[in-house]
Amino acid sequence: MTTATATTTKSNPPINESIKMNAALVYGQGTQVYPPKAGGVYKGDITILEHHVLQEIGKNSVIAHDKSKLNFVSEEFKQTAEKLRRPDVAIYYQDKQGKSTENATVFPFSRAKDDMERVVAGLKKSAKELGMPDMDKSLDALADRSWARNQDIRQNIRAEKDAAKEAKTAVNKAEPEKSVKR
Numbered sequence: 001m002t003t004a005t006a007t008t009t010k011s012n013p014p015i016n017e018s019i020k021m022n023a024a025l026v027y028g029q030g031t032q033v034y035p036p037k038a039g040g041v042y043k044g045d046i047t048i049l050e051h052h053v054l055q056e057i058g059k060n061s062v063i064a065h066d067k068s069k070l071n072f073v074s075e076e077f078k079q080t081a082e083k084l085r086r087p088d089v090a091i092y093y094q095d096k097q098g099k100s101t102e103n104a105t106v107f108p109f110s111r112a113k114d115d116m117e118r119v120v121a122g123l124k125k126s127a128k129e130l131g132m133p134d135m136d137k138s139l140d141a142l143a144d145r146s147w148a149r150n151q152d153i154r155q156n157i158r159a160e161k162d163a164a165k166e167a168k169t170a171v172n173k174a175e176p177e178k179s180v181k182r
Contacts, residue, residue, distance in 0.1 A: 015064055022047075023054055023062045031060050039100035040093045043109050045086040055091060065091060065104065072106045081106070112150070116143060 015033045023031045026047045033054075036042065042063050044056045053065040070091065072078035081087045090109040095101050120143045127135035 019049075019052055019054070019064045022049055022052075023064070026054060027056055027062055028060065031062050033062050033064050036063050036065055036091070036093055036104070038093060038102075039098075042091045043088070043114065045088050046081070047086055048082055053091075055089070056086075063091075069103045070106050071103055073108070077106075077108055113147060116147065 015035060020033050023033045040063075042055050042057055042065075044058075046056075047054045048067070051067050053067055053070060055063045055065060057063055072081065081089060088109045088111060090107045091104045092107070093101055093104045120139050123139050124136050127133070127139070
């Protein structure tokens with residue numbers, strides 16, 4: 001990659017010093033800032049600024065997205081992303097057919113699910129190489145079930161934590177305040 005000051009696309013102006021300073025504050029000194037490329041897909045955590053969204057795409061590498069060119073997949077997701085500290089998202093400068101677009105769509109992103117999808121894709125490729133073409137549906141079904149089980153476990157853990165927190169709050173409210181004798 002080239003340095004951020006020399007890198008622009010026809011629809012993206014050069015990265016200004018203010019954006020670079022914000023990137024250094026959030027992601028550390030020495031962070032390189034780049035504009036998005038036409039047709040690019042970027043995955044990583046974001047920091048929402050007034051006019052830009054910074055997205056970490058690797059160690060010391062950040063993409064500066066023009067906020068006015070980002071369309072969140074839903075208003076609910078946009079509000080959630082704005083509330084979270086550095087949420088993971090996928091930003092696509094492509095339409096549904098994979099053609100390059102000037103504006104981007106912002107989707108929720110799960111590193112764990114992305115990793116699993118890559119592993120399954122590798123398994124499918126190996127199955128084809130070994131003459132096992134019928135494995136695609138089985139691998140997809142296994143991946144879907146594994147992901148659903150993972151989400152169930154996470155939901156149960158969350159529910160247990162919430163229940164423990166509620167129980168602790170109830171106990172604290174039930175204890176009478178101790179009077180201090182003098």
